[in-house]
Amino acid sequence: MYQGALIKMKTEYTAPINYYLVFRNDFIHMNQLLDREIKLSFVSYECLNCHLDKPIYRQGFCKSCFFETASAGEWIIRPELSKAHLDEEDRDLAFEKEMQLQPHIVYLALSSDVKVGVTRKAQVPTRWIDQGAHQAIEVVEVPNRYLAGITEVALKEHMTDKTNWRKMLTNELIEADLVAEKDQLDDFIPEEVKPYYLDTNQKIYDLEYPVLQYPKKVKSLNLDKTPEYSGVLKGIKGQYLIFEDNTVFNVRGSEGYVVNLAVN
Template sequence: MIYEGMLTKMLTENGSPIQYYLVFDNDFLSMNQLLDKKISINFLRYQCLHCSLQKKIYRQGYCYNCFFLIPQAADWIINPELSKAHLGIEVRELAYEIGVQLQPHVVYLANSSSVKVGVTRKSQIPTRWIDQGAHEAIEIVEVPNRYLAGITEVALKSHVSDKTNWRAMLKNDIKDENLAEWRNQLQRFIPEEAREYFLEHNLETNLQFPVLKYPSSPKSLNLIKSPYYEGILKGIKGQYLIFDDDTVFNVRGNEGCVISIAVN
């Protein structure tokens, strides 16, 4: 069977293990069912996620022009402390910014490669943790807008990392942590504006990924340098496909690439 379409991040469904789905315009693949099967990936062309034109992808699945114009790629996406919709101030498109920023957000701790702090919309839990390959996570605060979550993250990342080591995450070179203890130790660093939103009694969430074999020395597949690849799928973690020869493919990192996938 051959499937063709533009890559977007895999959809997920929490379970034991997590279920992964690759969705194209006309095709739908249950990736868990492809474990231990040989698949080939063939890069065909680019297609911007926003304008749909066949233009080279710049960042986040968008072409250069769209990346610097559309609200979905504004600086506050990566740096939530720059959010301004709670002040009625437009950055790129106020209606969009109000819709995204003025809803409940969570600051959390996740253990992917080590303990890190992050921000996401409440509606994106546990999806955000799954996408990061976290095997355990816990909420610290739940606030009414993105700005408060952003300034809390900035305050906490002086005391805990905000980065994931993707190689360690994929190698499963990690240890379990008591995230409730981490949360309680970090409480005193929460900014005054967000202290009333501290979550004191919630429990950590544990996640199970569909991996048959972890790579000992993961090497990333670059579709531009290597437009054709074939291997046996051995696992899925975060947004990565893991193959038998230690090749790993970041699906989200290749959004906007049109590919064909053949299943043998």
């Protein structure tokens, strides 16, 4: 029996990817639980910022923290709104400079479809693993989050910037040549970003997930509606646990929920 507040699983880029669930006092190698029955029980809430037992609003934060903490600034979801390079504060300039003024990658990833996205260079390939991508390629490497954001805005006029999580979890993969897809984007990159285009870097990252059985039609587990659930773990992909009865559980989407986890 384990207990702790959920945060997104730690990952290790291996073949297949290794997943670890980290609680305050426990460290669980989730791959070792494949084909075993797991029982999840909701206990309470724990905001990732104030650590109080208050209902989670979004991204693991209670409502007040979501609108106050620098870790939930709008620039995180919309990088084109980043302003630290202008020395302008959103919520906490020191934090924003630390996060925004570092190398960022604009990439293409193949999960449900070919999508464009942004991540800090330090988060390669973790970001792609969290999205459940099977392949990824870097398009540009820029010195700050703002430049990555305006590039993403320009490129998503020509392709999606979203992952269809249901198609990703049922493993409905399309055929795509990421190198060819990347080569088609050169004309759409903003002029101020063109010098950062990675024209000689055509490396494709391949990602393999520990999945024994994909669901045919996914049923999402919501701990607010179903505070107790038991099922046989059949796979892990993205930040989802996949169970034998087609139930899927989004660990990252449940950050801040304190649970008991029992393994049979």
